[in-house]
Amino acid sequence: MVRYWTSKKQKSVVSERREQLDLLFEFANTELKEKKNDQLKRQIYDLLNSIMTGHSETCPDLISAGSDELINGLQKHIRARLKKIIHNTKLLAEMPLWKMGGSIEFTVEAKINRFHERFRFRKIKAGNELKALKRMIDKAIIDIIRDLDFKPNRFHQCPRCGNFFYQPTEKEKSYCSIRCGDAVRLQQFRKLKKNNISK
């Protein structure tokens, strides 16, 4: 079994983070114009809502502003982030990915004897909804990667269909699916055969 977590505490969040990651990949890989994707859009907004819990004072009413324009902008943003991870992984130096403005609030909850750390977004001006939602997504990606202890070089984009995916094990995975891998192998085989015949 593959272990993505690094501590006992994180074990409890693994399944939730895995689901969030799958959702982000599905969102990045889906053609949104089709009507049947309304449920996917709803799931994305639910995810953003869960990130914003406790941030209502800095991000008022973002979700009620949900429109196709916002969701398309968000999708573009996720794709760009994934592309950047994949691109920067191939470079040899420590490469910046993105910055997030805000502050960390550190508290103690005596009743249950626990420390709490909470990130607070910088205040968002009205009219900047897309910018705010992009920040939420950035935070979601950071939380997922940190909690699952992901390796950067396991993020890929399928060279055949363009889908993004995460390679779950050490074993190198070049294509997003068996279908894409088989299609490429078949194509290479046909090309080889054709070249042999024409010789």
Ligand SMILES: [Zn+2]
């Ligand atoms: Zn593919």
